[in-house]
Amino acid sequence: xxxxxxxxxxxxxxxxxxxxxxxxxxxxxxxxxxxxxxxxxxxxxxxxxxxxxxxxxxxxxxxxxxxxxxxxxxxxxxxxxxxxxxxxxxxxxxxxxxxxxxxxxxxxxxxxxxxxxxxxxxxxxxxxxxxxxxxxxxxxxxxxxxxxxxxxxxxxxxxxxxxxxxxxxxxxxxxxxxxxxxxxxxxxxxxxxxxxxxxxxxxxxxxxxxxxxxxxxxxxxxxxxxxxxxxxxxx
Amino acid sequence: xxxxxxxxxxxxxxxxxxxxxxxxxxxxxxxxxxxxxxxxxxxxxxxxxxxxxxxxxxxxxxxxxxxxxxxxxxxxxxxxxxxxxxxxxxxxxxxxxxxxxxxxxxxxxxxxxxxxxxxxxxxxxxxxxxxxxxxxxxxxxxxxxxxxxxxxxxxxxxxxxxxxxxxxxxxxxxxxxxxxxxxxxxxxxxxxxxxxxxxxxxxxxxxxxxxxxxxxxxxxxxxxxxxxxxxxxxxxxxxxxxxxxxxxxxxxxxxxxxxxxxxxxxxxxxxxxxxxxxxx
Numbered sequence: 001x002x003x004x005x006x007x008x009x010x011x012x013x014x015x016x017x018x019x020x021x022x023x024x025x026x027x028x029x030x031x032x033x034x035x036x037x038x039x040x041x042x043x044x045x046x047x048x049x050x051x052x053x054x055x056x057x058x059x060x061x062x063x064x065x066x067x068x069x070x071x072x073x074x075x076x077x078x079x080x081x082x083x084x085x086x087x088x089x090x091x092x093x094x095x096x097x098x099x100x101x102x103x104x105x106x107x108x109x110x111x112x113x114x115x116x117x118x119x120x121x122x123x124x125x126x127x128x129x130x131x132x133x134x135x136x137x138x139x140x141x142x143x144x145x146x147x148x149x150x151x152x153x154x155x156x157x158x159x160x161x162x163x164x165x166x167x168x169x170x171x172x173x174x175x176x177x178x179x180x181x182x183x184x185x186x187x188x189x190x191x192x193x194x195x196x197x198x199x200x201x202x203x204x205x206x207x208x209x210x211x212x213x214x215x216x217x218x219x220x221x222x223x224x225x226x227x228x229x230x231x232x233x234x235x
Numbered sequence: 236x237x238x239x240x241x242x243x244x245x246x247x248x249x250x251x252x253x254x255x256x257x258x259x260x261x262x263x264x265x266x267x268x269x270x271x272x273x274x275x276x277x278x279x280x281x282x283x284x285x286x287x288x289x290x291x292x293x294x295x296x297x298x299x300x301x302x303x304x305x306x307x308x309x310x311x312x313x314x315x316x317x318x319x320x321x322x323x324x325x326x327x328x329x330x331x332x333x334x335x336x337x338x339x340x341x342x343x344x345x346x347x348x349x350x351x352x353x354x355x356x357x358x359x360x361x362x363x364x365x366x367x368x369x370x371x372x373x374x375x376x377x378x379x380x381x382x383x384x385x386x387x388x389x390x391x392x393x394x395x396x397x398x399x400x401x402x403x404x405x406x407x408x409x410x411x412x413x414x415x416x417x418x419x420x421x422x423x424x425x426x427x428x429x430x431x432x433x434x435x436x437x438x439x440x441x442x443x444x445x446x447x448x449x450x451x452x453x454x455x456x457x458x459x460x461x462x463x464x465x466x467x468x469x470x471x472x473x474x475x476x477x478x479x480x481x482x483x484x485x486x487x488x489x490x491x492x493x494x495x496x497x498x499x500x501x502x503x504x505x506x507x508x509x510x511x512x513x514x515x
Contacts, residue, residue: 086308086311086312086313087311087312087313087470087472088310088311088312088313089311092312092472095472097313098267098296098298098313179267179296179298180298180299181267181296181297181298182281182297184296194275194276196417196418196421197272197276197415197416197417197418197421198276198417198439198440198441199417199420199421199440199441199442199443200441200442201421201441201442
């Protein structure tokens with residue numbers, strides 16, 4: 001298999017040459033996934049924390065549901081969003097199908113359950129430690145949730161990275177709702193799928209390596225941020 | 236708290252920027268063309284669409300899927316123009332009121348490819364159904380699209396002519412990949428199977444491995460592409476004027492010339508044969 005060697009070579013060439021088309025595709029991948037992550041975090045962090053701290057009927061059922069939805073197949077999410085946004089669907093008037101916004105919606109649906117489920121677990125563990133203190137100091141619920149989220153911030157970052165990883169790597173949903181339109185909705189994963197179907201296996205794998213490198217950079221940057229925060233906290 | 240705040244602010248700014256960008260893009264004039272993988276994978280559309288955009292300022296956004304899915308998407312009103320290759324289905328699409336009128340655009344042909352050592356012995360045959368019957372009786376692997384695409388519909392028609400019912404053999408020598416032409420060619424290359432491909436995808440395909448064209452030249456392997464404007468009366472969101480401009484261009488002298496001059500490795504992939512004024 002000289003394809004592997006050729007892929008490494010191509011990946012290096014793509015990165016060094018600063019191919020503008022590749023830049024465009026990478027930028028869209030990051031834009032879509034970062035937007036989806038922001039939306040999912042806004043919804044998922046408070047909901048996950050609430051699920052961990054609040055006591056109400058049906059809490060266990062909701063927890064099980066959130067956990068189960070972590071396994072949502074991207075292609076099913078894509079199909080559902082397609083049927084909603086299609087001109088024949090209820091939200092067709094918005095004219096969002098085949099736009100990056102549609103891709104952001106699909107990825108948000110895909111990763112919100114992950115953020116909720118993992119946040120709930122992280123906060124529940126921490127709350128077991130803190131609940132006594134909160135009760136003795138009569139801390140109101142929302143203050144407790146904010147304190148818990150803040151103290152768990154490093155674990156929460158890992159939760160967000162899990163969501164990021166799932167979103168940036170999926171192809172099934174964005175392919176259906178985005179349509180893999182050149183210069184409009186083509187992202188890394190759909191570009192890889194396209195090159196594979198063209199039989200350009202070495203190029204497809206090279207794009208995969210670039211995607212992996214992006215994921216590494218994001219994780220590396222977050223790891224650095226953690227380090228900076230820790231050192232300032234101790235200063 | 237500043238750390239978390241700046242993270243959230245950054246993410247929000249990103250999201251807002253994304254939203255603003257989308258709004259900006261929507262202001263330009265564009266049409267969505269539901270098409271087949273063969274027109275995109277071969278590189279034809281990349282070659283001719285910029286010429287159309289330069290002339291008219293209309294951007295063409297291509298969603299390349301199998302003909303079956305393209306027809307379904309267009310029937311939902313998700314697209315302005317349909318460019319596919321399954322004439323009976325296209326005529327049904329119009330009869331159902333989903334399309335305005337069908338025009339021929341171009342043609343090429345299908346080829347039967349297989350491993351070079353040719354276990355079924357079909358090399359050089361020009362009778363496609365006979366060759367397929369031979370593959371079936373030899374028990375050699377055959378990779379089918381199995382995705383209701385134009386190519387798959389054609390393949391099924393040929394099996395019928397060969398009086399073979401491959402569905403009974405599904406999972407044994409008859410392997411339905413349920414995916415696009417490129418993926419099916421990859422599968423055929425991987426397992427040393429025969430398969431049927433449109434010539435354009437085959438010629439532009441880069442992972443031929445041990446595969447070669449074995450049967451070709453049968454009139455029944457003819458592959459006609461047609462273009463249809465999605466019916467704006469049924470689907471009000473259809474950009475009828477821009478869509479019609481594209482159809483007129485594609486079936487007119489400039490589009491036809493662009494199609495004729497498109498080559499891969501010195502070979503012409505599509506042959507223009509538009510009948511602009513007559514519907515058929």
